[in-house]
Every structure is written in C-alpha cells, then in structure tokens.
Amino acid sequence: MNIKLLLSDIYWVFWREIKKFLQQKARLMMVVIQPLIWLVLMGNSMSGLTRNPQAAQMLGTGNYLDFMTPGIMIMTALFGGVFGGITIVWDRRTGYLNKMLAAPIYRAAIPLGKLLSIGLQTMLQALIIVIIALFLGVHFKTGVLGIIALLIIAGLFGIIMGGISLSLSSRIKSMETLMAVSNFLTMPLMFTSNAMFPTNAMPGWLKAIAMGNPVSYAVHAMRTISTQGWIWHDILPALAALSGIMILIVALAIRLFSKSVN
Amino acid sequence: MRTIIEAQGLTKVYKGGILAVDNVSFTVNEGEIFGFLGPNGAGKSTTIALLTTLLSPTKGTATINGIDITKHAYQARLELGFVSQDLAVEDALTGYDNLRLQAGFYHLTRTEVHDRIAEVLKMVDLTGRAKDKVETYSGGMRKRLDIACGLIHRPRILFLDEPTLGLDIQTRREIWKYVNTLREKNKMTIFLTTHYMDEADSLCDRIAIIDRGVIKTLDTPSALKEAIKNEVPNPTLDDVFLHYTGKEMREDFTSKEESFKARNNIRRARG
Numbered sequence: 238m239n240i241k242l243l244l245s246d247i248y249w250v251f252w253r254e255i256k257k258f259l260q261q262k263a264r265l266m267m268v269v270i271q272p273l274i275w276l277v278l279m280g281n282s283m284s285g286l287t288r289n290p291q292a293a294q295m296l297g298t299g300n301y302l303d304f305m306t307p308g309i310m311i312m313t314a315l316f317g318g319v320f321g322g323i324t325i326v327w328d329r330r331t332g333y334l335n336k337m338l339a340a341p342i343y344r345a346a347i348p349l350g351k352l353l354s355i356g357l358q359t360m361l362q363a364l365i366i367v368i369i370a371l372f373l374g375v376h377f378k379t380g381v382l383g384i385i386a387l388l389i390i391a392g393l394f395g396i397i398m399g400g401i402s403l404s405l406s407s408r409i410k411s412m413e414t415l416m417a418v419s420n421f422l423t424m425p426l427m428f429t430s431n432a433m434f435p436t437n438a439m440p441g442w443l444k445a446i447a448m449g450n451p452v453s454y455a456v457h458a459m460r461t462i463s464t465q466g467w468i469w470h471d472i473l474p475a476l477a478a479l480s481g482i483m484i485l486i487v488a489l490a491i492r493l494f495s496k497s498v499n
Numbered sequence: 500m501r502t503i504i505e506a507q508g509l510t511k512v513y514k515g516g517i518l519a520v521d522n523v524s525f526t527v528n529e530g531e532i533f534g535f536l537g538p539n540g541a542g543k544s545t546t547i548a549l550l551t552t553l554l555s556p557t558k559g560t561a562t563i564n565g566i567d568i569t570k571h572a573y574q575a576r577l578e579l580g581f582v583s584q585d586l587a588v589e590d591a592l593t594g595y596d597n598l599r600l601q602a603g604f605y606h607l608t609r610t611e612v613h614d615r616i617a618e619v620l621k622m623v624d625l626t627g628r629a630k631d632k633v634e635t636y637s638g639g640m641r642k643r644l645d646i647a648c649g650l651i652h653r654p655r656i657l658f659l660d661e662p663t664l665g666l667d668i669q670t671r672r673e674i675w676k677y678v679n680t681l682r683e684k685n686k687m688t689i690f691l692t693t694h695y696m697d698e699a700d701s702l703c704d705r706i707a708i709i710d711r712g713v714i715k716t717l718d719t720p721s722a723l724k725e726a727i728k729n730e731v732p733n734p735t736l737d738d739v740f741l742h743y744t745g746k747e748m749r750e751d752f753t754s755k756e757e758s759f760k761a762r763n764n765i766r767r768a769r770g
Contacts (some may be wrong), residue, residue: 332586341606
C-alpha cells in the first residue's frame, strides 16, 4: 500500500464533499438556523427548571443553556452524521460511484474521505452552535481550549454516526429505506441519552440504557469540559470509549463498503 | 495491427445465478472504433463493467494493452477511460472543478493538471465555459464534459457506454464528431455501445452483436450486411441486428435503481 496515494485519494474524495457542501446555500442556512431555534426555544422554555434548586443540582449548573449546549452540539452531530451514507446511495444512483471506481483509487479512500468531510462539517456546525451560545450568555468554563476540545469530540461523534450510516448504505441500496432506518436509529439514541435530561432525573431502567448509550459518553465528556472544568478522570474514560467505538465503526464501514463494490 | 483488448472466455454469473456474460472472447485492435451492440439486458453493460474492472469476472479474463484486468486491475485502470451512460458529472461544481477532481483521482501532478485540463477542454470545445457551473450546461455540453473527464489521464482506450442516450439528433451528431476526431487525431481506441444502428454503421470499424451473454457475430459493418444478403435484399444494420437477435420484444429486467438512473439521465441530457 502506498500511503501517499491513499492520502491523496482520501483528500480528493473529501474535497468533492466539502466543495458540494459549500455550494448548498440552503443547507448552510439550516446549519445556522436549526441550532439557533433549539437553543432559543429550549433555553427559554426550560430555563424555569433551574429556578428549582433541586433541579439545578441535578443539572450541575444554574443555567439550563449551559447544560443544554453540549447536548445540542451532539444532537446536530447525530442528525448530520447519520445521513452521511446517503451520499453513497446517491453516488451509486447517479453513476458517480462507478466513475470513481473506474479510476485508480483505493477503495477505502471513498468511505474515509466521506467520513472526514462529515467530521469537518460536524465541527463547523458545532462551532456555529458555540458562537450562538456565547451570544446567548452561555459560559464555557475551560475557555478557548475547552471549546476546541468540544469541537473535536463533536467531530468524533459525527464520524461515528457517519460510519454507521455508511455501513448501512453498503447494504441498503434504496434511499427511502436508508432514511427510514436512519430515523429509526436517531430518535431512540437521542432520547435514551443524557443530552437533554440529566441521568439523575431518569427512572432506573432508562438510566441503565443511558449509561451504555455512546451519545451519553460524548455528552458527558463535553458537559464536564464546558461546565465543570478539566476533570480528567471523568473526561478520559469517555474519550477512550468514544475513540474505540469510532475505530471499530470506521473499520466496519470500510470493510462493508469494499465488499459491496467487489 | 496490434491487439489492444483481448477478452478470453469472459464469464459473469451474478448472485442468484443469472448468467449475464457467457464465455465471451474477442479482440479489439489498436486505433479502431469497436461497436458493441445488443438488445437491453444482452450483457453489454456487464461486459464493459468487466473490462473496466468495475466487476470481477466469475471465469476468464481480459487484457487491456497487455495488462491482465484480474491480476493488475490498478495498472489496467490507468490505460482506460470510462464514460458511463449515467452522465456522471457534478452539477453543483464548475466544469473546471469536475476535471480538477478527476485529475486528482488519477494522481496527476500539480504541474500537469492545468495544461491537461486545458487540453481536454479544447478537445471537447468547452474552454469558454469551464468556469461556469455544470447546472447551466446543456445536455450535450454535460456529455462532452463527461467525455473530457474520461480523457484527463490520456488513456489508450476509451469506453463509451451509450454516449448519445437521451440526446437530440443534432447533439448526437456533434458527439460522434468528437469521437471520430479522438480516433483520428489522437489515435485512440474506442469501445462503444449504442442503440442507434445507423450511427454504429457509419462510425464503427468493426461491430460485435451480443445477445443473452453470447457474441452472435463480429465483423465490419459491410461484411455483416453482406452475410445476410441472401435473406434480406439491400440489408441495413437494423436488419443485421434483428437477424441475430430475433424480433421478439425483450423483458426489461431493470431494477428500481436502473430505471431511476435512466429517467434521471434523460432529464439531464435534455439540459
């Protein structure tokens, strides 16, 4: 294997995705508007919670938006990433996939380039959320370094969701089915996590599920960084679990994709 | 004349046991326009997919400029350009960016890229529109850009799968003019499929007719017509085609994917 050629192939697949992403004005608008709506709406309607001292203790912060912002970042990563596989289904339909496959490029470069672009798009979206959150008075305890860490975790999570979606799209050839399966995955993942509600406020069975949900790992690490500080014994295990899951999923996505084009 | 493509017993059995290409052998000479004709579902596209390394054969193999496609797929890909019937260009990008991307996929060096893009743009007369987004192009221009993409790495053999599908007669003539120039000026070998018999007749040096995965006949257009003279007076290539493939209509085994593709192509080809 020639690493230089592999990197070059990954770069060009990535370049195509990013170039297309930047062309879609409506999609870029949504990237800004969606988190804005979530933060303003959820922030306003739920802020009453923190007036209750017991709730404030469960949330671990006196400001619901502080609690909520990492959750919104992950939610955006979740919904953004989970549709990453659609681009493969689309490429297959338009014939562009065959065009790439007829070229002398590494098969693995196609899922890797796409995942990298999903990671970057997720980080960009997360950055926009941070900016909006700053305007709404959200306080990030660990400052700029902490914000960079939040973006990286969001990016990792976007890649995990993108990897799941790419793996599915190697088997599922129809766009409608892939959309249905993706939606089926996202909602339960979101609502059985600690993204919107603190696990302390959950009934026991839900808490058990939430603890095993990878969404919770990501949110927990991010929330610790943004509201508590660099508490490494809380952050590192979550990061390790997340990285492990990412490596497994990316390997699976590459394997299933390579199999599907042979 | 030098042989540039040699298929030896190419066979493809799809999952579920469908025999798409059955022990096909033929050779293509360097510099010729080779027509590959057949009804829908006859095995044309599968044969092209095998020769362009998109599928691997169940049995048999082929060489492209002496390179075995099963053993050295990577090297074989450098020798061939592939323009599918799908009009696979990115509408959201400019013509230039489409070519830039293709140059990246073929690992052209930074210094070559600009000249090479200028070269292929000139070949298909798109120099003036290179900076425009492809969504503003007509169907014929999109097809020309797609062909330019297939030429970026100066392949020795260009595979054109139904290059005139969905185009009007003026645009079809225009596309054929470019194809002919490629052969004459650049000494390129062209392997093409089409449903337009008159076009195949006037353009191709030799024609193979495939049906149900088997090559029924292979010869120059005039020899093909000569051969059935006793049965049909003044035969055209249409008569030759019907002679070898029969007159009954074909069941079209296209999947939902395929029919989506076909509709999408025709819509985009009309610009």
